[in-house]
Amino acid sequence: xxxxxxxxDIYFGRGAMEELKNLKGYHRAMIVxxxxxxxxxxxxxxxxxxxxxxxxxxxxxxxxxxDPSVETVMAGAKAMQxxxxxxxxxxxxxxxxxxxxxxxxxxxYPELTFEDIKKPFSMPKLRKKAIFVAIPSTSGTATEVTAFxxxxxxxxxxxxxxxxxxxxxxxxxxxxxxxxxxxKTLVAHTGMDALTHAIEAYVASNRxxxxxxxxxxxxxxxxxxxxxxxxxxxxxxxxxxxxxCIAGMAFSNALLGITHSLAHKIxxxxxxxxxxxxxxxxxxxIKYNSKVCMKEYAEIARRLGLPGxxxxxLVDSLISSxxxxxxxxxxAPTLKDHGVTEELFTSKVExxxxxxxxxxxxxxxxxQATPEDLKKILECAFYGSPVTF
Numbered sequence: 304x305x306x307x308x309x310x311x312d313i314y315f316g317r318g319a320m321e322e323l324k325n326l327k328g329y330h331r332a333m334i335v336x337x338x339x340x341x342x343x344x345x346x347x348x349x350x351x352x353x354x355x356x357x358x359x360x361x362x363x364x365x366x367x368x369x370d371p372s373v374e375t376v377m378a379g380a381k382a383m384q385x386x387x388x389x390x391x392x393x394x395x396x397x398x399x400x401x402x403x404x405x406x407x408x409x410x411x412y413p414e415l416t417f418e419d420i421k422k423p424f425s426m427p428k429l430r431k432k433a434i435f436v437a438i439p440s441t442s443g444t445a446t447e448v449t450a451f452x453x454x455x456x457x458x459x460x461x462x463x464x465x466x467x468x469x470x471x472x473x474x475x476x477x478x479x480x481x482x483x484x485x486x487k488t489l490v491a492h493t494g495m496d497a498l499t500h501a502i503e504a505y506v507a508s509n510r511x512x513x514x515x516x517x518x519x520x521x522x523x524x525x526x527x528x529x530x531x532x533x534x535x536x537x538x539x540x541x542x543x544x545x546x547x548c549i550a551g552m553a554f555s556n557a558l559l560g561i562t563h564s565l566a567h568k569i570x571x572x573x574x575x576x577x578x579x580x581x582x583x584x585x586x587x588x589i590k591y592n593s594k595v596c597m598k599e600y601a602e603i604a605r606r607l608g609l610p611g612x613x614x615x616x617l618v619d620s621l622i623s624s625x626x627x628x629x630x631x632x633x634x635a636p637t638l639k640d641h642g643v644t645e646e647l648f649t650s651k652v653e654x655x656x657x658x659x660x661x662x663x664x665x666x667x668x669x670x671q672a673t674p675e676d677l678k679k680i681l682e683c684a685f686y687g688s689p690v691t692f
Contacts, residue, residue: 313448315545320481324357376409390433391433396493411433449555490532494533504518508558566580586625600614604617607624637685648681
């Protein structure tokens with residue numbers, strides 16, 4: 304038996320945050336946010352005013368770092384235990400929303416430890432104390448509709464993807480005004496994260512007739528919209544905000560693959576943004592996986608109108624088109640190009656490969672990957688050499 308889970312309600316459009324004025328029957332809202340962008344552009348103040356107009360007392364937990372730590376999660380959960388909210392509202396990029404999801408678990412179950420929830424799909428029932436509202440400011444992670452949260456243990460320099468349908472938000476707000484404030488580099492990185500979500504979902508082991516159309520729609524829209532979004536076109540930016548959410552619906556249910564397994568581990572070791580890691584790795588992983596799912600990748604290429612007669616030619620066209628897309632939005636093709644020295648790479652590559660093999664995303668990759676396979680992919684992504692194994 305399979306399962307397909309989404310938030311109950313998704314509101315989208317310009318000014319969609321206003322919908323929260325209709326949030327009735329609740330009393331206290333804890334707002335979780337990141338650094339300063341939501342404050343700088345007035346969105347945090349607007350959110351507080353809307354919630355207070357709906358009759359809720361608000362409190363803000365701010366300062367969630369770009370890769371949220373276990374310590375930040377525990378501090379936020381403690382703040383929630385003191386305030387006792389019945390609504391948790393996370394606003395910002397993927398990091399504050401991911402952090403708030405984990406805080407939610409420890410708010411409702413303060414006796415648990417981080418070790419207790421690291422095993423995928425092992426969390427207890429939530430919503431005994433609060434519901435969860437997610438308002439993304441970036442167009443990539445889609446954490447507003449997913450069953451995932453990525454938390455970093457800085458003592459081991461390992462990112463842990465927490466997974467359970469319990470942490471799927473109740474309400475997602477896609478307010479088109481917010482992503483217009485993203486700088487170009489963030490548009491590029493989050494856009495490629497979204498594309499990776501969609502492509503990996505389309506070939507993942509848990510894919511289904513529910514997830515495939517969503518994944519394909521996201522892929523086509525992202526290819527059509529990302530460059531224009533990067534250039535500042537408002538309508539393209541809005542399409543990307545929806546496309547990344549659709550990609551999230553797909554991968555939250557179909558799961559992901561080794562592009563993400565490797566990106567989770569690379570980001571903490573080499574300090575390269577997650578979406579950028581995905582952008583670098585994706586062409587190499589497609590080549591590696593194509594030995595077992597060439598037909599699926601070829602179908603993506605056909606939908607994109609790429610050249611090629613045979614499935615192999617179409618897959619090569621897909622890889623070339625991704626490399627070309629990366630180039631157009633300023634993402635260099637190798638880890639070496641992003642400042643990773645050979646000395647640092649060789650000192651960490653086996654550690655990264657070993658831990659990536661244990662990442663939950665590896666088990667849903669269409670082609671089995673051993674630590675040695677993952678090491679070879681990393682070497683290709685560092686040197687820019689072709690995948691031939």
